[in-house]
Every structure is written in structure tokens, then in C-alpha cells.
Amino acid sequence: MSIDTTMSSDTAPAAENAGNTENTEGTDAPRPPLERTLEAILMVADEPQGLLQLAAAVDATLGEVRASVARLVADFDGLAGTVRRGFELREVAGGWRIYVRPEHDVTVADFVVTQNPSRLSQAALETLAVIAYKQPISRGAVASIRAVNVDSVVRTLLGRGLITEAFTDSETGAINYGTTDLLLAQLGINSLDELPYLSPLLNDGANGFEELP
Secondary structure, eight states: OOOOOOOOTTTHHHHHHHHHHHHHTTTTOOOOOHHHHHHHHHHHOSSOBOHHHHHHHHTOOHHHHHHHHHHHHHHHTTTTSSOOOSEEEEEETTEEEEEEOGGGHHHHHHHHHHHOOOOOOHHHHHHHHHHHHHOSEEHHHHHHHHTSOOHHHHHHHHHHTSEEEEEEOTTTOOEEEEEOHHHHHHHTOSSGGGSOOSGGGSOOSTTOOOOOO
16 A cells, blocks of 8 residues: 655645744844843953944944943943942943942952962052153163162063053164053053142152252
8 A cells, every 4th residue: 555645735834834943943042132242241351342342242333332331331330220239340441341349449459469469569560650650761761760770670561561662762772661551451540641640749848848959
């Protein structure tokens, strides 16, 4: 006895539709909310991320990313009916990065120092401060201000990526140094204009000045 293997007109469309459903299940799966995807990226980023970088990473328009970042800022700040987080999304060095809130700095700093005691020496911090405020500046000029040799300290700062060679003086051949965006990111500021003023820390002359020759 032969078996009829042909499909009736009633069953054929159903089988075809079933196949189409199986093929589209993967392509029609809902994407995660854009804010959550950006949050995940920013949580692992070790440097500020610009809006263009983020847009390319999540395959979204610049406007969508800008709006999503604004919503994340409000979310972390507790302005969207959420709980204020211990961290904030801050714009620094031309990009966005997650930072610990200032009120938790001391506790977190103590924890980081305990877990990772590697830190800049006092000499390195002083040299970095001179370069930050006087840049562009040569190694010789820094040594003159600090009254010590700064060769090894400058090499350390270069190795840490906190300073960079800005240019070489065409007349003297001296390399002039400046700070990098990494320093801005580490300090949590957007530009050098946000560095604190030194004048309040300087002697105002109330006790008199030594006479100059």
C-alpha cells in the first residue's frame, strides 16, 4: 500500500509559517535597554569615553547616546526616583567615566592604598605639580624650581602616562613636557582650568619679604 506524501493546501502554509517563526526568533529578540548597555561599558572602562566612542560601541546615534548618558547621570544621582549611588557619572577629559562620590573618597582611598600600596613618591608628586602648573616646561626648568635633579622622576611620570613630551625647543634642544588626559581623569577634572589656585597657599607678604639685591 502506498503512502501519500503530498501536503494538502490547508497544512502547507502552516508548516511554512512555522519555519519562518523559527528563523526570526533570534533576529527579533529585544535588545537590552541602551542605558544598561552603556552602564556596563562605563563600569569596565579605565579611561573617559567620548560620546562618539560610546555611540560606535553600542551601534546607536549620537543623540540617543547623549540622552541615555543624561538619564544615567540622573539615575545615579537619585533624581529619577532611584537610590543615590555611591558613585557618579562625571564628564572629564572630554569623555564620561564613573567615579566614586567625593563623600566616599577617604574610605575608598584607604581601601585602595591597603589593597594596592603602589603610589607616587613625594618627589614625583611635587614634580608633577610643577609641570601641571607651569607647562610646557623643560626638565631643566623643573629642576631649577625644585633645586634637585628630576631626571628619574620625570621618567617615572612618563612611564605612568601622566606627562608627555609636548615639543622640543628648536634653539636649545630641550624637551618640554606637559600633562596628559590621564592626569585629568585621575584628578577627576575636565581641564587644567579646574586646578586649584595657588595664590591662597602662598605667603601674602604680611610678615615682610627679604630685600632683593
